[in-house]
Amino acid sequence: MHRIRVANRHYRRSSMERTIGIGLLGAGTVGGTLVRRLIGESDAIAKKTGLLFDVRRIGVRDLGRSRAFEITEGLLTDDPFAVVSDPTVDIVVEVMGGLDPAGDLVLAALDAGKPVISANKELISARGPELIAAAERAGVPFLFEAAVGGGIPIIRPLSETLAGETVTRVLGIVNGTTNYILTKMADEGSTYAAALEEAKELGYAEPDPTADVSGADAAAKAAILASLAFGTWVGFEDVHYEGIEAIAVEDMVFAADFGYTIKLIAVCDRTGSGVSARVHPAMVPVEHPLASIRGPMNAVFIEGPAIGSLLFAGPGAGGDPTATAVLGDVIDAAREMLAGAQVAPRIMMSPGEIVPFEDVRTEWYMHLMVDDQPGVLATIASGFGQAGVSIRSVWQEGVDSQAALIVVTHAALESSQRAALASLEQIPEVLEVAAIIRVLGDES
16 A cells, blocks of 8 residues: 655644545556656645545556556556455546446446546446446446546536536547647648658557547547537437548648638537537638647537637646546545535436437538539539539639539538539549548538
């Protein structure tokens, strides 16, 4: 067991201070950083909160791996259920990631009446209602501020501060890897492959970046944001997502020429027929606050009738920012636990309609390569019109016998946009659909 020493000899423990036993599931980047802070910053935390935290068990996969924090004999275990069942552990912190065995461990801790803090967006987006219900039954907190946006405080504002606001829309840049890649492509003309490789070298991308670049990571976060914002649970399976792999440098150039920049955006909307959530590359107007979010930063933009708009921005990943959010939840959970009162659920979900992506109104940017012949544009426009999609603007540049044709549509149902796209396949003069990128608008 770690014994926390007082670095400042003039500092005396208050009689109001209480020692709280912490059990961690996972000791990677976030978990290791949290352990170091709980030990190294114990006095500062105690002065602010009156709470003393003692790390009592840590569940890890590999007992022989070197750690960036001091190891006390008996602290580590490769049996994660031993952490949950340890009677000296008051609060369980889950930072191991994944669905299994994390989900069963969290559920077991809640059923045992122990508060749980998690940074696991995959787990929450998949089993959120079940875990929230378990926390409600046990009357203990289940907190996950670090699951979206790392160090950006967004879960608590949505679930508490804005609980009385009818939030209408949430937009987010919630994946630092993709934002770094797209920033490099826009600012320096880097190819997607080159920007991804640099992101790996700098530690912004995992060795296997599939979850990031495919949009799956952002989709899990979008599900959580939509659920909290609208009070209707949106699961990961309800979120349509697309990645950035097909974005080309020339589309970055076209976007800039038209007054846009390309970002991977999580879009969560409340409509008259229900709620929706989606993740995809989008042309963001340069005057929009999200357009200025660069590099590996994250941001969440919230709209509502009373608040107007709010922007939360900051570092969205990494050990220090994420551990800060986890630590805040640990302190909050300890205070509620020591208060001795039944904890009311902060997240109330009611039944609601999930709008399929095909029924969402979207605007499209299309980059086509066509034979440069008279009448081609009229044929394309006719196909769009028959699908119920009107064209907002067209730009054409000839290249020998071919032409690059940029078409931007007005808002229409996603299904109608796709029908218009299908009509292009019947036009021999359309040689290639080089890119399709949705345009961020009000889609009203």
